[in-house]
Amino acid sequence: MRVIGTVGLPGSGKGEAAAVAREKGIPVVTMGDVIRRECRERGLDPADHHGEVAQALREEDGPLAIAERSLPLIEEGLEESELVLVDGLRSGAEVERFEEAFGEAFTLVAIEAPFDVREERLGTRGRDNPETEDLETRDERELGFGMGEAIERADVTIENTDSLEAFRERIEGLFAGRVER
Numbered sequence: 001m002r003v004i005g006t007v008g009l010p011g012s013g014k015g016e017a018a019a020v021a022r023e024k025g026i027p028v029v030t031m032g033d034v035i036r037r038e039c040r041e042r043g044l045d046p047a048d049h050h051g052e053v054a055q056a057l058r059e060e061d062g063p064l065a066i067a068e069r070s071l072p073l074i075e076e077g078l079e080e081s082e083l084v085l086v087d088g089l090r091s092g093a094e095v096e097r098f099e100e101a102f103g104e105a106f107t108l109v110a111i112e113a114p115f116d117v118r119e120e121r122l123g124t125r126g127r128d129n130p131e132t133e134d135l136e137t138r139d140e141r142e143l144g145f146g147m148g149e150a151i152e153r154a155d156v157t158i159e160n161t162d163s164l165e166a167f168r169e170r171i172e173g174l175f176a177g178r179v180e181r
């Protein structure tokens with residue numbers, strides 16, 4: 001049994017890592033899915049209420065609200081697969097919860113890329129476009145949830161500064177157990 005969790009700022013490459021997992025038939029549990037499901041249960045459209053519901057969940061049930069709801073989904077994945085990927089942890093508290101649940105079987109991977117690279121990949125030249133939240137604001141919001149602490153606790157750090165192909169190979173190696181801790 002192995003559970004690999006990813007953490008990284010917006011545009012770092014978490015979605016690509018999840019895409020590699022899906023291609024390999026590895027179940028992916030995303031914290032975003034948990035929030036979308038909660039939106040539907042509250043009769044709200046996830047497209048408009050995602051951030052609001054994420055915050056409401058934390059206010060109602062504390063900082064572990066989303067991690068706790070993802071645990072049964074991870075357990076389900078482990079019934080059919082030796083390895084499950086958890087996409088997008090957000091805080092040190094969540095990391096601790098997964099370490100408690102899965103012990104040594106849990107590996108946290110930080111995906112890192114500099115601000116400018118992430119901005120270019122996301123195609124958001126924030127200040128030029130008032131319609132979308134700029135990357136600086138997104139970074140601040142994520143760091144406000146405690147993501148910096150989660151990144152610091154990572155067992156493995158992958159720099160996603162090279163080509164997409166190189167990154168995908170690195171991720172495949174990680175899934176195959178070829179990346180040392």
Ligand SMILES: Nc1ncnc2c1ncn2[C@@H]1O[C@H](COP(=O)(O)OP(=O)(O)OP(=O)(O)O)[C@@H](O)[C@H]1O
Pocket residue numbers: 008009010011012013014015016017121122160161162163164165167
């Ligand atoms: N090494 C790379 N080279 C080129 N493009 C990349 C690379 N890594 C990721 N990308 C592209 O950059 C964009 C952002 O990556 P991705 O969606 O994986 O980030 P993310 O960490 O999931 O971001 P978010 O938190 O916003 O969901 C995607 O279009 C992805 O295909």
